[in-house]
Structure formats: structure tokens, C-alpha cells
Amino acid sequence: MKMQRRDFIKLLSSSTTFGLAYGYGLFSRLPGISGSEALAKQLEDVSLRPVEEKWLPSICRQCAGGCGVLVRVYGERAVKLDGNPLHPINGGRLCARGQAGLQLLYNPDRIATPLARAGNRGEGKWKPVSWDEALGTVGEKLKALRKQGRPHELAMLTGAQRGLERTVSERFMAAYGSPNLVRYEPDRSLGMNPALNLMQGQAAGFTYDIENAAHILSFNSALLEDHWSPVQLFRAYGNFRRGRKENRGKLVHAEPRLSVTGAKADEWIPIKPGSEGILAMGIASILIVEKRYDENFVTERCFGFDDWTDESGTLRPGFRTLVIQEYPMDRVVKLTGVPRDIIIRTAREFARVQPALAIGNDGPGVRHQGIYNRMAIHALNALVGNIQKPGGVLANARPADLSLPPVSRDRVADQGLSRPRLDGAGAERYAVASDVPASVTDNLLEKKPYPIEILMLNGANPLYESLHFERLVKALKQIPTIVSFSPFHDETTQWADLVLPDTTYLEKWQLDTTYTLKGHPVVNLSRPVLKAPFDGRDTNEVLLAVAASMGKPVANAFPSTRIEDLAKLSLQPLSKGGSGEPFGAPMEELWTRLLEQSGWKVRTEVDFEKLWADLLERGGWWDPVYYRWEWRRALATPSGRFEFYSLGARDYFAKLTGMERDMALQKTPRLVNLQQADAACLPAASRARAGGNETLYALEVNPYFIPILSGITHTNQPWLQDVTGFHVYQNWHTWVEIHPETAHQVGVHNGDWVFVESPGGRVKARVRTYEGAMPHVINLPVGLGHTSGGRWTAGIGENVLKLLQARQEPFTGQEQFKPARARLIKT
């Protein structure tokens, strides 16, 4: 056949058409590439039935801040967390950690069922067991131990437990007969509070009225990163800056590193690590010498400013003498590295702009600031008389009494409770401390004061926190039975025999008291907002069940076997009237406050069921009225005044005997002109020097907590991991911030992988040159480097704590970090 031109063209065009159409048909129906199964699956369950969508109140417990959240529950799924607008702490706002809460709830690495150890300890081999079986095992072991009359050999290490949870643990341990309920959260509890307690006496805690302050002088305090209640602080900060029409608050921040707080501050004063207290003393000396302090307040309300004579007639040095004799300006300049003119300017401004706050560290004691440095910082607040004033330091109001009737104990329990504690708290050297986690490792290892038979881990993960990893592992190996309640396979859980997975906060009851930044007590109530996605159980309910299974004496610890009933029972007193009310809209609050402060409004008894319903709906209760002029509450010292010279400290040292006293005194700062005994009671700021060979280890280490991860127990949350080091473009691994010039000197470049080596150990890190690092000081983030606990945390980065060594703080026995030096070794 002979092809005609026309035919050819037809053939060409038809085949082209076919090709195009075929391609179109084929491509538009390709499986796998066109659909998104995740959403289809997600929507499938709602196509059949109407979906109920509701917002349920709960409390955020990603950190200790106590924010109220609303959970958007869509059908049976929680899809979003937002702030509870009625909540006085956060007023409808939520921080990054709070927003990420669902990644805790729906974390794929949560332990789904109770597990019994299958292999050797620490091997990580498990077999699932039923809850009945698991509870049976625990109950029997506990029963047996108690029967042998050794209930004190049960120990429970908890995390930052509070409220109803704490009550349950306490009652359980008390009824069982063990004194060993230890909060294991080393380094984290030593904020300003111990120092404030020495100077202002024990109170329900202190707070800074940031919102109303006009000037804030921050001494290395992680205000915008690691405050105990971040959202509250952020809210206050927003108002501090722009809340008042003309009066924009000014923030001056002294820190070796340009942190977020430093970046946000109006002025950043780079300062040698650990010399914050000395800077405070330098500022105090300007205030005193130039007579810029509040004379009225100092004479009326303070003790120990001038020299004074004690009972025996000896002349004791006062604060003024301390400042003049020990902190001449030259010395301050030398030790802090801050130029003289900056110190003078800062001091004058601090005195001029009122109300001015001096804030030390509110967060973890990771920056080597001892209690004396913090006293020195706090002394500035007293010098300008900014105590119990709007925009000043406030003592928290008394909380509502939510206690349950006391536990009735039998003879076995009484005997057990009379034994000394595992951590030595409440006795001798630790007479004023409630928990001393620092001594747990040694005492466990040395079986002091007695061996521990059963160890319960309830929210604590000592292996990650500990600076004595090897020794603690050895100690854990000696304990016959370890039960972990962790919802995750964290480091310490690896050494457990039995894991009873806890639920996360959206799945359980809790009742908890916290405070606003203005000292108002807030009672949070949260309940399970949805069915648990895993077969975990609330540890408190487990303890209740175990107690019940153990029969009479122990079972009596709890008036009910349901945690909900305990919450109700605790809240009963609130219905009796007095001050306080369920959360309400802001306008309502303002009105109440006005009425109450002028004495017009008297609350009467209300129906409890109505109150209960109100609390459940609104998320909690608070007392919006604060009485500033209650000086006896605010200054609960032996002298009834603000003590520059702490009589509490003097009493403490006096109580110690011989050796103990000498040991404790040894840890207090050395002074040149004054006696050790006085130095131990005064704000004798000092700079701890970093040990180690300075030529070999040329760089000073300045560890800091990653803001976005701080306070989070379970860091297995990819949203948070992804934004850790945004200021240096580094995430998912540990980095080391170094000044570009120093980097050049030690021969490393941005992006290099190095080992950071200190005399204590080494970690691998990525070099990030950072203009905000001081020359010759390297900054390392703490919070990464878990070895287990989930796919987004195990093996992510390194544990910087490995570089550090510990020392004990004399008053609280808390573990603190010794300043360290390090060098970089290229990998």
C-alpha cells in the first residue's frame, strides 16, 4: 500500500491525540500519588455519624506553670489545645510547650501496656502483662515487705509532683509506713526561693510583679526562657513593655551569653560566668555610697543593714560594712569584667526608675549561682524598698486549705516512719531541706541508713539527671525490685523490673494549687477529657488500687477508691464561703476585687454540687484579692524584718554540731576582712572559679537550658525538638556556641563537629559561631542527649551534664554544678 501524505498526517495527529489522552487518563488515576490517606482515614469515622465537637477545660502539665487549657475534642479525638480564656494564670494563651501537649498524648512511643522485665536488667527486653497480674505482683511484694516489719525499705522517687498527686503519694507512703518519699529533681528547685527564705522567712513562696515594674535588672535570670510559669511571665512581660500608655518598662540583662532574654533586653551586659552576685554587690555599693537607697524602708523594715550587737554583746558586721569592705569597685570590675561606667550607670538607673526589680535566677541552678549570690541580688530589692509594693517582690497569699483528714496509721507504719530518710533530709546537715536528691545515689550504693528493697519511680528519671551515672546504675542494680510508672521508656525505666505505664495529663484527674505572678492562689482542677489511646493507667489510681488490695491499715489511707472522690473531698472546704471563687470573665474579676477590697462583698456558703459543676466547667478556683500590707506574712523572719544579716542562717549553723558545722561552713564564701561565721549569714557574693588546667582547658563552659525543652519531662516531641536552637540554626543535635574570634583562635569553623572535653567527660557537638557568645566562654545547651525514651529523643544530641561535676549547696543540700573548663577537639 502506498501511504498518502494526507493519511500520514492523520495518523500522526491521531497517535498524538491518543498519546496525550492516554497519558492524561493514566496519570490522573495513579494510585498512591494522588490521595492523602492520613486525612481520608481521619475523615472516614465522621462520615457516618454526627460528630460532637467540644472544648473541655484541663490543666497543662508540660511544665509546672499551671496554665488552664481547653482541649478541642472532635468525636473521640483531641485535635487542639488552646488556653482557657477564663484562667487567671494564662488568660487564654499557651506557650510552645503547651501547644505541643498533644504530641505527648498521642506519642507513638508511649508504653501501651504493663511490662514485666524479660531479659537482664537494663537490657530493655520486656513482656507485656495484664494489669491484674501487674497489680497483683506489686501488691504482694509490698504486703510481704510490710509483713516483715520493714515498710521503710520502700522508697518512692517522684518528679515535681504537686497537688492531689502529691497527696496520694504522701498518704500512700504514710499509711504504708515509709518516710522515703523523695522528690528527685536535682538542681531544678534552687531558684531565688532559698535565698528569699533566708532574708524574708519561710512563706508560701515569692513572686515578682513584673507587669507593674518600671525597670527590671536581670542577673542571668532566664526570664523569657525558663520561668516556672512561662505563659504568665510572657503575659506580664507584654504588659511590662507596652501595657501602660507612657511608661514602657526597661529591661537590663547581665549574662555571659546573649540569650533570648538578653536579646529582648534593652541592654545586655556580658559578664563573666558566675559573677552575677558580685555585680549586684557592686551596684549595692554605688547605691550605698551615693545614698541612693530607700532609707525609709531600710530603717523601718530591715535588719542587719548597719552593724549590730548580738546577745553576747559582740559587734556583728552589717550589710553596709560587708559592701564597703569586701566589694571595692576595682575588685568588682575585675571579677565581673563589667566596665566601671556601666556599673555606675546601671546602679543609678536602678535607683532612679521605680519600681525597679532585681531578679536572680528563677529557673534551674545550672548557672553557677550559689545561694549567697542570690541573696546579694535580692538585697538590691530591699535597698530600693521594693518589697510588697506594686511592681515589687510579693510574698504569695495563703493558699486555700485543701487538705484531707489525716491518715490513721498503725504501729508498723509509725515504726517505719520514725526511721531516718534515705536522703537524710530533715536531719543534721539537711535539717532545713525537705528533699536531698543529691545524696540518694551515695546512700543507695552504701545502703545507708538501710538497704532499699523496693524502689518506685513515679515521674522521676534520676539516670538522666544524675551526674554520677555509673554509680547510680550500680546502686540500682543492688535494689531487688524496681517499679516504674513512667509512660515512656526513659533511662531509669530501663532498669526496672515492672513498668506500670502512667497516663498523661489529659487523661487523668488532678487538683493543684499554684500562684499568679501577683501572689493570688489558684486551684486548678482537671479531669480526663477523653478515652486514653493507650492502655495506661493513672498512677494515682494504681496506688489507690494497690492500697485497697493490701487491706485494712493501708487501705484506710484513702477515704475513697476513686480519685475523683478525693478531688471532690479536698474541694469541700471551698463551698463554706470566705474569699475566692471559680474562674470568671476578666470584668467580673475586676468588680469582685474592688468590692472585696473595700469590704463590701462577703461570700456565703454555696451548694457544693453547684460549685463542683462550676469548677469543672471553668477549670478551677482562685482568690483574686491580695493584701499587700500583711507584713507578718511577707517578712516571717526571726526579727520580723527584712534580714540583710540572716538570723535564720545563723540559727541553722548554730544548730549544727562539730563536724557538720565545719563542713557546712567550708562551703560558704571566703571573705578577706570579715569572719567566716558572719560571711555565712550575709549576702557574701563570690565567684566560684572553674577548676582544671587553664592552659589545657582554655574555654569556660556555660551550660544553659534549651528554653523550648526546659521543664518538660518527656522530650519526645518532634515539634519542640525541631525549634530548639533557632538562633544558631541548629536543631536535633547538641551544639556549642562560640565567639567567632575564639573559634578562629582554637581553629574550628562554623558547622564543624567537635568533641567538647572537660576534665569530667566529653560530648560531641556541632560548632556554631555566635556573636552573642563571650570570647573564651562556650555555651552548651542542656536538655538533649537522652539514651532512651522514644524516637524523637533517644540519641538526639548529647547530655551536656556529662561535662559537669557536682557540689552540694550548704543549706538545701541541692546538687549544683561546679564551674567547668573545657577544650574543643576536632572529630
Add this chain to the structure above:
Amino acid sequence: MKKEPPITMRLFALSLSAAFALVCSGSASAVDQPIAYNHYKHTQELELECTMCHTGVSTQIRATLPSAEICISCHEEPVTDSAEEEKIRQYYAQNEEIPWKRLFQVPEHVFFSHRRHVTVAGLDCAKCHGNMATQKKPPKKAPMAISMKACMSCHRKLQAQIDCVSCHR
């Protein structure tokens, strides 16, 4: 040798139809419902509201298909002697949902809300669902095609939003 165009013509026709078939086969295959439900009887003779069974219509994004429980609330005792009716009770007895098949479906990238169209805008069901209410047997395919063109023409007519982002999420 001459006059043999049919070969190329046939090729041309063949390829066109094959392509057409391919394109079309991507959409709409016939739908068989588990129960021969009679919309006409329920809505026209008994004068029941659509929302009685499609409970989500006015309050939800999706109209929802009736669960066995909704059906059984009327059909617990036999109302007719239909074998189809018996199926409801079987499903219910076995604690199973009736596996209704969806006839109308917008793609997942479309943010369509019944609530918005019915409750807020006050549209009739028939506007989009055609004569569904008068069907005596379950139709094999949707009596009215849901297409973007149809959405757009209606939106234009009623001066509703025609921004892409109003419907495409």
C-alpha cells in the same frame, strides 16, 4: 491500491475512543446499596424530613448516613413485609452498622460544610442533590453530579464567595 483511507481513519477513531474510555473510567462506577431504600416512600408519602435520618445536615459538616440505630427506631417491629426491611433488623441484631455507600462526595481538598449551606445559607437539599428525595430505588449513580463548575455557577448566581480559599483548604 487506491482508496484505502479507512485504515488510518479506523486507527484514528479507535485511538480516540480508547482515550475517551480511559479518561471516563476514572470516575463513577455504579453503586449498589446494601438495602433497597425508598426515598420516595419516606420523604413524600410519610413526609419525613431529610434531617431525620441524615442527622448532620443542619449542624455538621457532613450530612451523615443513617446508622442502624436510627433506622431501628422506627423499624424495630416490622412495618411492611419487605425483605429489605428485615435486613435492618439483621444488621442491628448483629450489632453492625449498615454499610451504606456514599453517592455524593466532594474531594478531600474541598472544604464543604452542610451546616454552612443548609443552616446558614438556607439552601434546599435538592439544589445539590437533585431529585434524590423522589427516588424509589437507590440510584446507581448520583442523580446530580457534584462538580466545581456547578458549585461556581451557583456561587456566582447567589453572590457567594468565589475565592479559591473559601472552599479549598
Add this chain to the structure above:
Amino acid sequence: MDLKKTFEHDEEVLLRPIREVNRNYYITVAVLSLIVAWAFFAYFYQFKWGLGVTGLNRPVYWGFYITNFVFFIGISHAGTLISAILRIAQAEWRRAITRSAEVITVMVIFFGVASILMDLGRPDRIFNIIESGRFQSPLLWDVTSITCYLTASTVYLYLPLIPDIAIMRDKVNKRKWLYNVLSLGWTGTPKQFKRLELVISVMAILVIPVAVSVHTVVSFVFAMTVQPMWHSAIFGPYFVVGAIYSGIAALIIAMALIRWVYKLDNYLKDIHFQNLGLLLFVMTLLWTYFTFSEYLTTFYGAEPTHMAVFWSKFSGEYMVEFWGMIVCCFVIPVIFLSNRKLRTMTGMMISSIAITIGMWLERFIIVVPTLANPRLPYERGAYHPSWVELSLLAGCFAFFILLYVLFTKFFPIVSIWEIQEGRQHAVSEVSERVRTYLPDDHTDGGETQPFPTEQMESARS
């Protein structure tokens, strides 16, 4: 007759590659096919798992594929444009080289288009360009312009092929049906020739603006954004010059290989290469001029965002590529082409290969550093191509070569009829033409004398 014998010799030599198939050919095809098959695997791997298998990232959203796209489209300028210009200019030396040039164009455009397809996140939705195309987008100008160019080039390649296909239909004992269909009933009547030459000359004129537009529009993809060192008015001509530059280099390489493999020294003569070499030298200087202007303007403007890109090329992480480009596209060609002694076959091959590499680097240097240095303080991007991108680059080259090799086995790579036509008419035509250039000779009674061909002939001999 003598001419007939010569014609037969021409046909014998030029059809030999089609008639004879040897082992080397099979090996070449097999090796190339293997690489192509591997590239197909790589592509399907990418198709299945997504563009994540490449080295692309944020902010370096474009990498090898777009580089290849610009590069291949550039190479495509070799053929049709050069051939069209030579045809219009009636350059007689074109006859042996137009075919091989035109083939480059048609073959290589496919890889330009394919590169874009490879770069798409959703190649399955390519028809959205038709369904909901948006003509304000430079990318759609590209689509239009390239489609146009591809069609025009294909027709422009096909038209001069028709007489040759007819020759094959009559003289080659292979694939009769194919040649039969494709020859469109060509019988070689003068009427047919007249029509064909008319169409060819019309196409030659038409194809030039299309070709220029293609690369201008390709440059517009970059120039129409506000990104530093992309947003440049010079980009249109700069890209066109670059395209012709790389095109000629590619053509020289192709011709040299053809000459060597098929032993066509008698047809692709040194003079062809010399002429192309000179053209290439001109383009070298022109390209250098444009590059210089482009960078100098940026440098003097000294806008920080522009300078970030500038320095990353000049002394930063893209230093190697930048200076590599300068060496390949400027230093080497100037050394070898400016000097008659060095402008040998080897010299020209070295420069051509250098230019091809250099021009690829130029495209890379245009695409990547701008993206790697975003305006806002993000972390500077880094781009390291993955094995998929490298495989696809290799695959594109292999596939192109494979298609070219196959073409030479299906069709004569040197136009037979044009050579024959040249032998038959060219000399007289040219002399006629040259005569018209010269001043008229009025010495003999004011009557215009024809050019004294005979005298010249005798003078020459």
C-alpha cells in the same frame, strides 16, 4: 556521465552507516541503553518516593534539573538556528553540516522538556497547564515557546530529509515501509524540488525568531522574579548568546565524532571546522562580554543581597564552579581559538568540550547560588545532588547520544541531495551571485557584461 558517478559515490559513502551495522554500534547502543535504563529506574524511584530523593531543599528549590533544562535548551540552539542562518545567508559550506545540526536541536529539546518534567513534584498533573494554564507565568511562555520551537524544528529537520528518504526508499534494502511512508511519495520532480525549497526557506525564516524567543523566555523564568542576580535585563540576550555558544560547541563535537566514526573526512572537511571554529571564537568573546557586564553591574551596584550571591560565586562555596566556568568558557577557548596554529581539530575539540562543560556550570552558577542565599536571615542553603539527579543527568546525555546514534543509523547524517545539488548548481549559482556583488563593467559600450567566468576558470588553471 561523470556527475552521475560522483552522485553514486556520494550515496554509497553517505548511506554506508545505514547499510552496514557492526559490532561497535551494538556495543555503543547497549552501553547507552543500560545507562538510560538506569536513569529510568532512578526516575521511577523519584516518582514513587517524591522529590525528597533529590538533593533539593529549602531554599535551594531548584538544582540539577533546572540547570539541565536551561543547558539542553541552550544546546538545542546549535542546530536549527545555525542551519537557518546559514541557509538564509546562502553559505555554501552549510550543505554538509545542516543535518547534523538540526538533529541535535530536535533530539535535545526533548531532554529540555524532560528535565522540566523530572523537576515537577506532580508530573501526573502536567495537564493542569492546559486545563488551568495561566499565561502571565513565564513558565507558560516557556511551554508555548518550546512547543513551538520543537514543532518548527521537527518540521525543519523533516523537510530537507524528504528527498533523502526517497533515495533510501529506492536504494536501501531495509525498512522499506518506513521510508515508503516517510518519503510522502517524493519522486524528485522539479516541481517538487521547487516547492520544497520554497517551504524550507520560509521555515528557515520563521524558525529564527522562534529560536531566539525560546532562550529569551527561558531566561525570563529567572529574570521575572525579584531574586538577587536573577532580576536582570541583560538575561535575555545573555542566555541567547550562551545558547548559541554552547550549541556551536556541541555541534563541533557531534560533527567531529561523526567524521571520525563514519570516516566522512571528505564530506565534513577541515574548512567546515575552521569556519565553525571562527564562529565559536566570536561567540566566546561575545559571551565573555555579556558575563563581564553582568557581574560588573552587580559588583558596582553592591546591594548587600546581590553581593551575598556575588561573593558566594566569586570566593564562596560556589567558587570552584564559578572559576571552572571562567576557565572552560573563556580561558581555554581563547587560547585555542584565537591562534591559527592552535585552532586544529584537537584544539577545537578541547575548546568545545570545555565550553560544553563550562556552559553547564554557567547554568548551575545562575540557578543555585541565588537560591542558596535568600534575602532573609535563614541559614544559608546547601545543595548536594543525590544519586538520582546524577543518574538522570547521565541518563539524559546517554539517551541523547543514543537517539543521535540511532538517527545516523536510520537516516543519512549528511544531506545527500543537498550535496548533490551543490555539485550540480552551486558553483554556477555562486559565481552568478558573486558577479552581482561586483561593480558593473561598463567598459564595453555601456552594456553590462556578465561575469567573465571562462577567463577566471582559465586563469585558475
Add this chain to the structure above:
Amino acid sequence: MAKWGMVIDLDKCTACQACVIACQAENNIPNSDPEAARTGRNIHWMEMLPMVEEEYPHLRMRLMPRPCMHCEKPPCIKVCPVNATQISSEGIVGQINARCIGCRYCTTACPYTVKYFNWFKPKWPEVMEHQLNPDVQVRYIGVVEKCTFCHHRLQKGRDLARYEGRELGPDDYMPACVQTCPADAMYFGDLDNPKSSVAILSKSKRAFHLLEDLGTHPKVTYLSEGV
């Protein structure tokens, strides 16, 4: 017709990144991992940008939350070949990801680099799929996505307002980032309404825009630090 805009007061902002996470939670943004972070494939519609100026010890670091600017004259829209990115009549620049062909021209054309690409198919561990927001689509593989000013919230807010027979109020529509901002540093509202807080604040003497000189007319305004 409203013109939605945002104001971010850097003086109040504490760089806490709540907006960053809130956005991820609201908009079904896939989880990152070390590999994605290393290769620059993690997605943040809202991101915290550090701008370091000057040198130690007098350096200033400006920390800026950066959403899509929703430019009035968006460079991304000009270049899209398939109409997949468009600006709505209310000024929201949307990405119709069902139409996007993934050419990534808009991502390269955007001077703010705020458009993101789905390099892989977005995936979650099964249990995490529970938390996906039903109002927001999970994007496909190979398409571009971007900040939408949470426009699904606008639809819902508008529904509610219309149902209650009133005008859309200032609290009816608020993106997730603005809603959660603890320091109250972010404002959102109608720029065309002279009484709205955004309209007033965007005329403040502290106001500035990112890359103002490019003529993109961003609808996100920043207020600088200091008095």
C-alpha cells in the same frame, strides 16, 4: 471587603515560639526529624528568625516571628503557571494544593522564602493521626504549601456570625498563632477598618515591613523594639 492583616509587636514578643508550634498543631504540618532538618525539608509556616546586627559586645539580636507576609502584590502569584496560588478578595494568599503541579516556581520567586514543598508524602505514626485537624487538609506529596492565615477559621467564624445574624466581629476570626501568643504581641484584623487595632498599629511610627523596598506590600507589619 475586609483586608486581613497582622501586626507583630517585637517589643512585646518574647521569642517563645508558641506561634510556631500552634501553627504546626493547627495546620496538620508533618513532624520533622533529624534527617528532614539536616536536609532543609522541615516545614514551618511560622518561623522564628534571628537577625544579628553589629558585633560583640554591642550586638543586637532581633528575633522575628515570620509567617507568610500575604503581600498585596505577591511575587509568587505572578509566576504560577496553573493558577494554584491566588490572592483572595480579602487579601489572603492561598495555595490550592489540589491543583499545584509542584514546579516550585513560586517558592523560588518568593523573596521571603515562606513557601514550602512536600518533598515526601506527609506521614504520621498511626496514633498521631488522631490529632489531625479535620478543618485543614493534609497536603499531598509533591505540592507547595504555605501559611493561610488559618483561613478555615475565617469560614467558621463567618458561618457563626451569619448564623447569629451579625457582622463578623474582631474575635470571630483569628489565626492560631495570634490566638496563642502569650505576650499578646500579635494582632490580627481588618486593615481596611480604620478602627481595628491592626489598622491603627500598622500606622504606628514603630511600624516597618520586611523587605519593604521590593514593593510587595506585605500585610504583616512589625513594630520595632524600643520607645
